[in-house]
Amino acid sequence: MIKLENVSKTFQTRNGAVDAVKNVSFEIETGEIFGIIGYSGAGKSTLIRMFNGLETPTAGNIQLNDIAISNIQGADLRKARQKIGMIFQHFNLLWSRTVAENIAFPLEIAGVKKAERERRVAELIHLVGLDGRDKSYPAQLSGGQKQRVGIARALANDPDVLLCDEATSALDPQTTSEVLNLLTDINKRLGLTIILITHEMPVIRKICNRVAVMEGGKVVELGEVLTVFQTPQQEITRRFVSQATDDTQTAEIEQMLIETYPTGLLARLVFTASQTTQPVITDLAKKFDIDISILHGSMTQTRNGAYGFLFIQLVGAEANIAATKAYLAEIDVRMEVIRA
């Protein structure tokens, strides 16, 4: 478990003091994938760099399992750091070393013997899906392959925690998706705690269990990803959530549907994780003798379940439509009537 208590970081610059992180407290569970999102300058990098002692807090404490990471230095800090891997946006690979030599580097520093190093490197190359590329140089690899080397190198000393600093920001959407799948797989297989910072909500949606939203050095919102997506509390969170859904287009779509479908009742059904797996639409048609057409929809998957909405047209006797509405209320599917 990782615990932050009242953590602050102030940089002294020529232009005065910069409060990069302001009084941040939260906990991250072992084995969790925890996302930190914020715009440029929000303090994400500074915060994540304090997890492995690359920056020291000006105030407050960071506890990693039994170790007070914010209070140790020298040999103790170097030893603790071996249990915290890190990957970067621009990979930070050694360009004159092969894939295998890059991955072996942290093992050399840790004093691991040659035979054991070679065994471990082969295992890591296989784990990240780079079989056959061990003798390639970074310049001969695609962006996604370079990040796989970064991940293998970060895992070399069998860390408890992996820090990801905008690890997919330099990659195209397809490669981003592959790297995120690899991280999810590693999280499951090794029980590794992953902390990632990003400015992209789709990354959070795809792999995180919980998310903290940072603005001006503070954590302004924190919660389960699904809850944050369904009920964002802060304006900045709403802006991030709209990046990952197409809710912004809703008004336009409603107008278009009203014009295109002049008959029947038009409604928007809002589903949350608890009902999305139920065959709600089939049930309605069977139970209430009504015709239902699905006109438009968007379902979004998060790690804790799916949620989303469907625009439907209902045609049938008034009493049957009233019974349909009552049934939807009973099973907690919100129905917003666009045109009665």
Ligand SMILES: Nc1ncnc2c1ncn2[C@@H]1O[C@H](COP(=O)(O)OP(=O)(O)OP(=O)(O)O)[C@@H](O)[C@H]1O
């Ligand atoms: N070493 C430093 N010296 C002085 N100021 C710094 C230093 N590092 C960061 N800052 C300042 O602290 C604030 C937070 O920066 P930080 O890099 O942590 O934000 P961020 O959310 O990670 O943004 P980005 O995604 O652009 O890196 C910014 O105002 C930045 O200029």
